[in-house]
């Protein structure tokens with residue numbers, strides 16, 4: 015696939031999955047390994063144990079052979095000893111017992127023949143010769159010799175010699191061997207066979223008192239030398255006695271281990287088999303443990319067949335290196351477990367790797383899809399070009415920007431088709447590894463459409479090797495247009511299309527430069543439309559906008575091309591007249607302005623005249639820079655307004671002073687609020703019939719440290735213009751609420767106190783919250799306070815005013831409409847607003863007394879109030895005539911110098927005191943001195 019092109023089929027390629035069967039096998043693999051490992055271990059261990067056993071058995075057998083042969087040899091030797099001793103007796107039938115002893119001692123029995131107790135000789139005699147034998151023996155020195163047991167039988171075989179000498183052997187002398195069955199049987203067999211013959215296991219006479227010690231006696235018969243011993247019969251006839259060799263079994267067996275390890279336990283049976291489990295001798299005490307190896311051999315001993323059972327002792331090292339088997343087992347187990355763990359971890363690692371691989375695949379798939387989406391869906395035109403500048407692929411946005419189809423574009427050589435040389439250069443640079451960005455305003459490609467494009471070329475490399483380049487194309491036409499629009503808005507007034515303040519300053523600066531160079535003059539005309547606010551408020555903003563557009567066109571018509579007409583904002587326009595040689599030139603322009611605007615304007619079928627007030631300033635006469643010139647023209651414009659409107663004025667020095675005074679006043683007022691120079695005076699409101707005080711109006715005053723008392727008519731306009739009306743109004747409200755609280759506390763005040771609220775206070779929308787906080791702070795319910803607003807304030811924003819007044823009304827605050835009658839005659843709003851009271855403007859009351867009015871307006875207002883359920887109060891009542899007229903008109907209350915001027919708190923308090931003491935007080939007009947109000 016070409017770089018960057020995404021095949022949707024690859025996008026849905028399934029991720030590699032592990033089949034369930036394979037997963038199960040993989041899962042079981044560690045257990046399989048463990049099983050095989052354990053199997054092999056068990057096998058190796060069994061084989062190893064069996065090999066060790068075989069080897070042990072072999073060793074054991076060898077050892078047993080060695081012991082058995084040794085035993086057999088001994089027995090043979092003992093037989094030889096018996097035979098040898100018998101030969102001595104045969105050769106020397108009269109051998110003396112001392113010679114016998116010498117002979118036996120010469121054999122060195124204790125060292126050489128373990129187990130043999132003695133080598134003795136017993137003579138065979140008939141019982142009849144017993145006395146002779148006793149006599150012979152005693153005669154030979156054996157003084158105590160006797161035959162025992164006496165009279166045992168006719169045939170006697172009497173023990174006459176026993177060596178080596180010992181107490182036991184001596185005790186055995188005289189014993190008749192034939193007296194006891196086992197011995198007799200053996201002697202008879204020995205006599206018959208002529209061969210050494212052993213008894214079965216017996217207890218020797220010498221041991222009879224010393225505990226059981228198994229032993230046997232080896233008999234060898236002796237015969238007369240001169241007699242034939244060829245047959246059993248002849249041997250019986252030639253029989254002279256027996257050489258007897260008593261042998262204790264224990265030393266015989268123990269002797270086998272002299273000089274070798276005691277590694278085999280031996281059990282001796284005096285029977286041909288070991289079926290009878292009662293050995294005559296055990297070399298070791300019986301053990302509960304089964305011996306590792308056992309074998310049984312037979313031994314012919316003095317013609318008897320004995321059995322010998324050999325058993326390996328537990329501590330005998332026949333099995334050799336048994337640890338090897340254990341080591342094999344242990345090693346095998348360890349290896350199996352290790353392999354199990356290893357496989358398990360390998361399987362786990364593999365599983366993790368598979369999951370990871372799946373994730374990576376999934377992530378790659380997603381990336382691929384994202385790339386695909388990005389490429390195809392991007393609003394940015396993207397093309398992939400190869401090293402030669404040929405398009406390999408492109409998205410729809412690119413094709414749209416190029417004005418060709420994607421199919422047409424693929425394969426096109428961009429460098430050849432670039433709409434301008436800069437594009438070709440950028441491409442060249444990119445293909446050589448650089449990076450280029452440029453904006454072109456040409457057809458992008460042949461066949462493309464003209465427009466603004468931002469072109470960005472990005473080479474893509476891998477390990478420093480160029481792969482392809484990405485070409486991003488963005489249609490920046492909208493952006494350019496937006497920039498141009500912003501540029502336009504920054505310098506032109508959106509409503510009229512005239513230069514705005516910024517451009518006006520620039521134009522003035524240009525004109526000043528020119529004037530400085532040429533020594534000419536520049537005139538600045540500040541134009542403000544008279545009473546435009548009234549038009550705007552009463553006829554609507556779109557109407558007002560249309561008026562402003564028409565005025566702008568007319569103003570453009572009165573100036574030369576080199577002059578500039580601009581709009582400062584609102585209804586304020588500015589004309590910058592270049593090359594004004596003298597003031598008169600400027601005056602002519604101003605006259606033209608006045609004349610042009612004197613012509614009626616028709617908007618929406620309504621014809622009317624908008625007059626201007628024009629102020630003029632001149633460079634270099636009045637100011638040196640744009641700001642100074644505009645300020646001077648503004649001052650002059652005010653002067654024109656003050657002097658009756660629809661006129662023009664040149665700025666003068668006096669005007670400047672007046673304006674400066676205004677500025678000074680603003681500074682002082684700012685200071686006054688902070689320094690508590692403001693204070694309130696209160697004017698009572700009185701019932702026209704009863705003369706009772708029914709309310710009070712709070713009016714602000716300023717005690718200037720130098721100028722003394724300043725009235726609101728002087729500082730309120732400055733406060734309004736400078737924005738100080740906000741903090742000032744807040745102060746008035748706070749002070750009035752605090753005073754109401756004090757009066758309530760001192761006099762139980764029950765009448766409302768009215769406070770004037772300006773349009774600015776109304777506009778910021780925070781008024782209700784501010785008032786609620788004050789009421790709460792002073793513990794007032796709401797109806798103790800009355801808010802006086804003018805019609806103008808309400809008309810400015812009737813919707814907003816409705817919200818604010820409703821909020822105040824909900825809290826119980828009273829609302830009075832001030833200066834009523836002077837406004838906009840649009841009374842339709844009245845029934846929609848929560849108003850309590852109408853205040854007839856004092857101009858109507860004044861006119862009444864002069865007789866210039868027929869009281870129709872006050873009458874109408876009283877009627878209107880009644881029909882709407884509102885109370886009506888007249889202000890500015892100075893005379894009894896006026897009061898009488900008002901009473902006749904049934905106007906409920908009045909306010910004016912007739913009753914009282916606005917007075918400071920201390921002067922009002924005696925009245926309030928009286929009010930507090932009288933349930934229903936009737937105040938007679940009693941105007942107290944008012945140092946805080948001018949005389950009428």
Ligand SMILES: Nc1nc2c(ncn2[C@@H]2O[C@H](COP(=O)(O)O[C@H]3[C@@H](O)[C@H](n4cnc5c(=O)[nH]c(N)nc54)O[C@@H]3COP(=O)(O)O)[C@@H](O)[C@H]2O)c(=O)[nH]1
Pocket residue numbers: 697711712713714725726727730746770771772802832833856889890891892909910911912916947950
């Ligand atoms: N926003 C605020 N406006 C205020 C505040 N205090 C006053 N004002 C407004 O300033 C205007 C001038 O007020 P002021 O100089 O106080 O004059 C008031 C009275 O002194 C005067 N008056 C009262 N009786 C008579 C009279 O018999 N003859 C006569 N010639 N003048 C009289 O009228 C003024 C009260 O007017 P009004 O408020 O419309 O009831 C004036 O518009 C004040 O509203 C303030 O704190 N905030």
